[in-house]
Amino acid sequence: MRLDLREIINIPGSGVTFDYEPDLTEALNDSLVGVKPPVRAVGSVRNIAGVLSFSAEVDAVLVCSCARCLKDFEYPVHLPIETTLKESENDEDEPDVFFLEGDFIDADEIITTEFILNMDQRFLCSEDCRGLCEKCGADLNEGPCGCKLETDPGLAALGQLLEHE
Ligand SMILES: [Zn+2]
Numbered sequence: 001m002r003l004d005l006r007e008i009i010n011i012p013g014s015g016v017t018f019d020y021e022p023d024l025t026e027a028l029n030d031s032l033v034g035v036k037p038p039v040r041a042v043g044s045v046r047n048i049a050g051v052l053s054f055s056a057e058v059d060a061v062l063v064c065s066c067a068r069c070l071k072d073f074e075y076p077v078h079l080p081i082e083t084t085l086k087e088s089e090n091d092e093d094e095p096d097v098f099f100l101e102g103d104f105i106d107a108d109e110i111i112t113t114e115f116i117l118n119m120d121q122r123f124l125c126s127e128d129c130r131g132l133c134e135k136c137g138a139d140l141n142e143g144p145c146g147c148k149l150e151t152d153p154g155l156a157a158l159g160q161l162l163e164h165e
């Protein structure tokens with residue numbers, strides 16, 4: 001959503017508020033596979049002594065793919081965003097600064113960028129997810145698969161010892 005800042009850009013102490021459903025599709029990747037509607041972004045742009053300050057609270061339920069078992073699971077997030085808006089791109093190496101397009105700012109671009117910067121690149125459905133068996137591909141969260149004993153070198157050696165006795 002493009003926010004119109006004409007009313008506040010030259011008036012210290014003024015501000016505009018927003019409450020809308022941001023488009024996060026550009027933040028999706030192999031591990032962050034979807035976003036469940038509704039997504040909500042509530043915030044404001046304020047002119048504080050001549051500096052434009054963008055703040056937002058974003059609430060979304062992400063659909064993530066577990067890095068170990070590959071199952072999709074839902075992951076609710078709350079992301080607070082605080083950033084500064086500038087008029088020209090003279091200070092390009094400044095972090096956490098977004099630039100105006102004329103008297104407008106693209107709120108989706110800020111929210112998407114902050115999402116990419118702040119989200120994990122790797123998700124686990126739970127800290128102790130057991131993942132998939134490397135051999136047969138079974139989901140080990142649902143119980144051990146048949147091949148576990150065969151592949152364990154320690155147990156195989158023990159089996160040989162027992163045979164010799
Ligand atoms: Zn998992």
Ligand SMILES: [Zn+2]
Pocket residue numbers: 133134135136137138145146147148
């Ligand atoms: Zn297996």
